[in-house]
Amino acid sequence: MNYILETENLCKVYGKKKALDNVSIHVGEGDVYGLIGKNGAGKTTLMKIVGGLSNATSGTYTFMGRKAGEIGDVITNRGLLIEDPGVLENETGYENLVIKEISLGIKDKNEAMHLLEMVGLKDAARTHVKKYSFGMRQRLGLALAFVGNPGFVILDEPINGFDPQGINSVRELIKEKRRNGTTFLISSHILGELSKIATKYGFINEGKLLEESTEQELIEKCKSRIELVAEDTPKAVTILEAIGFRDYKVMENGMINIYEQVERTGDITNALAKEGIATIEIVRRYEELEDYYMKLVGENEANNQAAMLSNENSGIVNAGDRRTESK
Amino acid sequence: MKNIIKAEFHKIFHSIFFYAMPLGLLATLIISVLASNEHSATRIPNQNFIQILSETLDFMVIVIVCAGIFLTYLWGKERKNGYIKNIAGNVKGRHILTLSKLITGSAVVAMYSFFMLIFNTLFKLCYALINGGKFSFIPIGLTDTDRIAQMSPEALKSLEESKEVAYSTLRMSSFAFLAWILGGIAVAAMLLMFFELFRSPVLGYILSIQLLPMLAEGLIEQAVYLVTKFEKTGEYMIVKGLMKMKTLPDAMYGNAAEMNEFYPNSIGGTIIMLCVYITVFSLAAVFISKRKDV
Ligand SMILES: Nc1ncnc2c1ncn2[C@@H]1O[C@H](COP(=O)(O)OP(=O)(O)O)[C@@H](O)[C@H]1O
Ligand SMILES: [Mg+2]
Numbered sequence: 098m099n100y101i102l103e104t105e106n107l108c109k110v111y112g113k114k115k116a117l118d119n120v121s122i123h124v125g126e127g128d129v130y131g132l133i134g135k136n137g138a139g140k141t142t143l144m145k146i147v148g149g150l151s152n153a154t155s156g157t158y159t160f161m162g163r164k165a166g167e168i169g170d171v172i173t174n175r176g177l178l179i180e181d182p183g184v185l186e187n188e189t190g191y192e193n194l195v196i197k198e199i200s201l202g203i204k205d206k207n208e209a210m211h212l213l214e215m216v217g218l219k220d221a222a223r224t225h226v227k228k229y230s231f232g233m234r235q236r237l238g239l240a241l242a243f244v245g246n247p248g249f250v251i252l253d254e255p256i257n258g259f260d261p262q263g264i265n266s267v268r269e270l271i272k273e274k275r276r277n278g279t280t281f282l283i284s285s286h287i288l289g290e291l292s293k294i295a296t297k298y299g300f301i302n303e304g305k306l307l308e309e310s311t312e313q314e315l316i317e318k319c320k321s322r323i324e325l326v327a328e329d330t331p332k333a334v335t336i337l338e339a340i341g342f343r344d345y346k347v348m349e350n351g352m353i354n355i356y357e358q359v360e361r362t363g364d365i366t367n368a369l370a371k372e373g374i375a376t377i378e379i380v381r382r383y384e385e386l387e388d389y390y391m392k393l394v395g396e397n398e399a400n401n402q403a404a405m406l407s408n409e410n411s412g413i414v415n416a417g418d419r420r421t422e423s424k
Numbered sequence: 425m426k427n428i429i430k431a432e433f434h435k436i437f438h439s440i441f442f443y444a445m446p447l448g449l450l451a452t453l454i455i456s457v458l459a460s461n462e463h464s465a466t467r468i469p470n471q472n473f474i475q476i477l478s479e480t481l482d483f484m485v486i487v488i489v490c491a492g493i494f495l496t497y498l499w500g501k502e503r504k505n506g507y508i509k510n511i512a513g514n515v516k517g518r519h520i521l522t523l524s525k526l527i528t529g530s531a532v533v534a535m536y537s538f539f540m541l542i543f544n545t546l547f548k549l550c551y552a553l554i555n556g557g558k559f560s561f562i563p564i565g566l567t568d569t570d571r572i573a574q575m576s577p578e579a580l581k582s583l584e585e586s587k588e589v590a591y592s593t594l595r596m597s598s599f600a601f602l603a604w605i606l607g608g609i610a611v612a613a614m615l616l617m618f619f620e621l622f623r624s625p626v627l628g629y630i631l632s633i634q635l636l637p638m639l640a641e642g643l644i645e646q647a648v649y650l651v652t653k654f655e656k657t658g659e660y661m662i663v664k665g666l667m668k669m670k671t672l673p674d675a676m677y678g679n680a681a682e683m684n685e686f687y688p689n690s691i692g693g694t695i696i697m698l699c700v701y702i703t704v705f706s707l708a709a710v711f712i713s714k715r716k717d718v
Contacts, residue, residue: 149513151717169516177513183506188438193507200431200511241510251513 131295182238469557500625533608613705
């Protein structure tokens with residue numbers, strides 16, 4: 098796999114606070130990599146480092162096959178929008194783009210207008226940014242990230258401040274750019290925001306990368322299913338076959354997991370009853386991506402507390418409990 | 425780096441404040457010249473460039489102050505609005521941004537200095553015209569060819585001497601003008617260093633109005649004196665060094681011998697010293713900016 102960006106045990110320490118703790122992410126060429134984490138998880142910190150705005154305390158990263166610090170000319174191949182957009186208030190939207198174009202040595206005179214059109218700011222091109230609304234600034238920040246048509250674009254919570262229609266247009270923009278070969282690293286604290294566009298996810302919590310999985314793997318993990326426990330498992334299976342279920346799996350403990358037509362729980366119990374087989378238990382499990390993520394974070398935090406508890410010997414055992422309560 | 429400098433100039437020339445500062449310079453010039461005219465009993469309508477150049481040195485402090493305030497404003501604004509985030513990811517090292525600021529900042533200092541010289545020249549030119557005087561490059565008596573033809577040998581000799589004095593004054597003043605520009609650049613580099621260190625324009629504003637440098641230099645001077653009993657520390661400091669420089673051409677009008685005492689040690693030494701300051705401050709600014717986050 099060709100990674101456009103690969104980080105190796107990145108750590109960032111602010112004073113005593115470990116904002117990033119050995120984070121290694123892998124962003125493949127053409128990916129839309131969704132970085133998911135609560136506020137304060139370390140998303141911005143990570144993006145600042147790989148965007149060249151901040152130095153890692155330890156660890157390194159490789160961008161387009163080159164180590165940090167030896168990136169050279171491909172440096173102009175990344176665009177970023179980190180936190181709130183940095184825009185010059187006393188300049189027009191157009192001028193904001195032109196200044197970045199000059200900085201990158203871009204000669205194309207039409208690019209600025211084209212970018213403004215792309216983000217829906219064409220009519221406000223000659224308006225001073227101080228008269229822009231919050232959403233318009235966000236759009237301008239987005240346009241700035243795309244100056245010079247970079248192959249790799251970092252967007253830190255880009256959907257913040259958009260109305261539903263705006264969110265949709267941002268999604269469309271990302272999809273279109275991706276079709277043209279742009280790779281994205283996008284962060285969000287809401288998984289659902291990215292679930293329609295991301296191809297790979299990195300879950301981050303308290304500075305640690307909890308898990309990295311492709312969209313496919315995630316769907317696999319969150320697949321909805323029926324869990325069935327019946328009196329006579331082999332018989333139950335034949336009945337299931339008879340009423341048209343093919344995608345199921347018999348677990349070691351005799352539970353049957355059914356991965357298709359999850360709405361037909363009623364049919365199943367009826368069919369089993371007709372054949373005189375008692376249904377001991379039948380539940381429909383459906384895991385939302387969001388739940389999955391919450392579970393991941395929960396496990397991580399539980400582990401942390403367990404670790405803390407085992408570290409803190411007898412005297413202050415209660416500290417851990419109190420922490421649990423305050424959560 | 426070339427592109428970053430270009431963009432930096434683009435921002436400078438797009439800033440209204442950049443043009444407002446020279447207006448302040450012009451106002452200062454007009455007010456102070458008018459005020460000093462009120463005091464002088466005899467008005468001499470004739471003007472010459474050599475004297476104008478040396479008089480311009482009197483205004484160089486205000487030039488540096490204006491440049492310092494403008495640069496602090498420019499850099500502070502960009503930090504505040506975060507535009508730098510858009511650029512910093514696309515340069516090979518963040519020190520490139522700092523070096524570009526130093527170069528464009530130096531250019532601003534030089535531009536303001538020459539604005540001041542041009543304003544002063546134009547102003548005196550108008551003054552000469554209005555009062556029916558003459559404007560020349562060197563003092564007017566030295567160019568009066570009819571009178572020179574009728575002069576006695578002794579008078580001619582003294583004329584030659586005054587010519588020599590005039591040209592030495594020109595040389596001196598030019599060097600001093602250059603030294604003031606370098607001094608301005610040293611102040612700009614110092615502002616940049618503190619700006620990179622504290623990331624706040626507040627200190628820059630205080631520094632650029634020269635309060636702190638003088639205060640700090642005064643303190644350092646006294647401290648050094650207390651410890652080493654070395655009395656001439658002031659000569660190695662930016663503001664004090666420059667202040668001495670300002671009065672040099674005045675001394676020049678006295679006699680050539682006095683001039684030789686000052687020249688070249690003083691000006692040459694000051695220029696070297698200023699270059700050392702510029703280098704030290706710039707390196708410090710680069711060093712800090714490489715290590716600090718944007
Ligand atoms: N400049 C800074 N100084 C000190 N702490 C910081 C700084 N930037 C971020 N942090 C801390 O690092 C942690 C991660 O922050 P951040 O990366 O901004 O989170 P996210 O973007 O995921 O919301 C937070 O606890 C935050 O308080
Ligand atoms: Mg953030």
